[in-house]
Amino acid sequence: MNETFTKAMARNIFYGGAVFFFLLFLALTFDTVQTLPKRDHRENITDSVVRGKHIWETRDCIGCHTLLGEGAYFAPELGNVYKRRGGDFIKMWIKGQPTGAPGRRQMPQFDLNDQQLDDMVAFLKWTSEINTNNWPPNIEG
Amino acid sequence: MRPCTLIWLSLMLLTVATYAIGEAGMGGTAVMLTVLGIAVIKVQMVASYFMDLRHTRWLWRGIVLGWLVLVTGLIAIAYLTTIK
Amino acid sequence: MIILINNPKSAHQVYATPPGDLAIWFFIFAELLAFGIFFAAYAFARAHNIALFDASQQHLSRTSGAINTLVLITSSYFVVRAVAAIKQGYSNQCARWIGAAIGFGAIFLAIKSFEFYGKFSSGITLSTNTFYMFYLSLTIFHFMHVILGMLILAAVMLKARRGGYSAENHTGVETGASYWHMVDLLWIILFPLIYVIH
């Protein structure tokens, strides 16, 4: 491969290609951000949902669970858990941890008060209503 | 008349032909294959004459024509499976 | 340029590599691959929903699509003339031909922009339906390639005007020409596929 292709041209293609596709990516991002309001029902983000997300983050739930399929694969998917189990089950489950069953995977006790439990359920309810192009395949998630 | 001018004119004519077929609103397998055939001829002309691949080793023309046959073949298959 | 077969009788040589810098041909093949997959994806996506595709296709203006094809083919022709000119060393003539090619490229962009304006103002977006998603994706993706092609041609024109190319050394012109012909070649498939076949 002697002078048939030069480093200068390869460099031009690198810069041209990178800038071109980054601009295209920005255009797609712009369109996505414009279209999102119609898909993620952001009007339902109440203060409780916001507090719920904060609790979700500060207890590092993503360290064991997946949310909309992203996270750790140690514990069940929680993106659709509100539809699978309902709010009361979620609160009862969080309060009842850890099970202490020998050899089973354990979830820590986070000592959430009732307000925090309601916020967590609100967040999980809101997350379950995002239009995810009907993912996951079934209710088991 | 340069060869490339001849090619240019025939490309223009084929485009008008495709447009006419489109305007006539004809559908069905025969029309689809004709339009695709015209597109294949036009692309082959551009690749061989405009891109001057006819003066190069067979490999380079083979890559472009192979790609062309593959793509138009897939398109034809996709359309054929639905029209019947 | 390595010449494989130098056949004095037929007065044309067979070159080992295509015109222009081989690196641009890597880029051309990658683009052909990406567009090829998109064309096939369009065809197979249509197979799932023919009525929707055929109905939405009626709203496209086939006339402006056809005119755009003629414009782009003519622009490609101008670039062929430019390469022919530089091969004899007429760099000014080459620059003028490329200038004309860029002009026609601008006409293409204008017609296309008018078409896009019509679609966007009537509220059509990438998320309206699958047909419009493909129509807008493919044509905008191609639209950006026309712009990139014009930038490359502009760079070549400026260098040609400064006499940067000669009969012996004009790889840059052929590189820009090859990319521009690819842009035209893609549109030649795109026009019948999106505007005509149903």
Added chain:
Amino acid sequence: MQYKSQAVAKPYFIAAIGLFLGQILFGLIMGYQYVVGDFLFPAIPFNVARMVHTNLLIVWILFGFMGSAYYLIPEEAETELFSPKLAWLMFWVFLVAGALTIVGYLTVPYATLASMTGNDILATMGREFLEQPLPTKVGIVIVALVFLFNISMTVLKGRKTSISLVLLLGLWGLAIFFLFSFYNPSNLVLDKYFWWWTVHLWVEGVWELILGAMLAFVLIKITGVDREVIEKWLYIIIAMTLITGIIGTGHHYFWIGTPEYWQWFGSVFSALEPIPFFMMTVFAFNMVNRRRREHPNKAATLWALGTGVMSFLGAGVWGFLHTLAPVNFYTHGTQITAAHGHMAFYGAYVMVNLTMISYAMPMLRGRSANSRSSQVMEMWAFWLMTISIVCITLFLTAAGILQIWLQRMGTSPMSFMDAQDQIRIFYWAREFSGLVFLVGLVLYIWSFFFKNSEAQAAE
């Protein structure tokens, strides 16, 4: 080692390997917790072990990148490093910040750590790979900026080669995209959308530039092929990387609430993402076959070739396995993702760092290559670690396929935990492979302590 300021790379490499060992230990803890759920509970719950595992991985690879830059840039720019003192200072700042963060994860409940470190002022914690407290994140930005200032000044005052330019582009890109980790909107969809700008545009964007530059540098030194040819290929490879990788981000935007067209763009462009890795493998083997000199460091050559192959397998093939939207619909959020993650990260970023360390460390210790016996030990380590990662990936792929079959297919899908119980055997096999990996890593570390009496003199 032509410039004495290159010596600053040594502590970075040592810290990198140390943290690497820590990462593997916590990986083994997690692997065991997959089968014995209450192992070390509640002292180290799974999510804490995971934070430590993933954060140690990222930190040690950043240490490796910085060490490689401090070794490579002076030699490329043919001038002394702008300020070795600054490099030493940043080394300690980064090491202490990293260590404190890990100690914070392990000793304090995460919620308390969050309230202690100003997460209420600016909430950036609690997201995968970005669990670091705010002060650590700010520390990372400072260290990155000072590091970039240091090497950019070195390049500015020295020779500018394509390799150092590409490396700088990659490292500046790394710093810029890390800034998105400070953006944490309350709308989960927007949060995830831009979270991927840090994660994906790192590992499938700018990090591949760093990978390409480091591999090109080592290949020039080992094969002696002239710089022009290697840099030409480098540009073509990283051009394909960004052409496919930037829009390839779309394969993360299938199911998180973003519009449907991402399924087409994401699938098409990420399906092309293996091409640069394939080109890198062809490039590596091509250069080694056309080598103009017999470099005594055989181990580094093996690592360089291994990087090409394993990054193509792990990132390319295993990535393509589950990147098309119709396939990803079933594999998303299963062990298939974990399988791809392990081999891709090891094949691309762990191996390129070990390539650089394996090449540079003898130089930093005054010889062009280690003794034959040390290199043989290092090659044993290479094969043990690489085969172990292949096994982990195969076992997790099998686990993932079974998980999908049981949990997501058919008329009576199992619940998550029932499905997990059915695939315990693969988790046992994965844990065993992890132990083999640890043995490999220990051998790798041991190879540095071999007596090198009969080693060649410094180049």
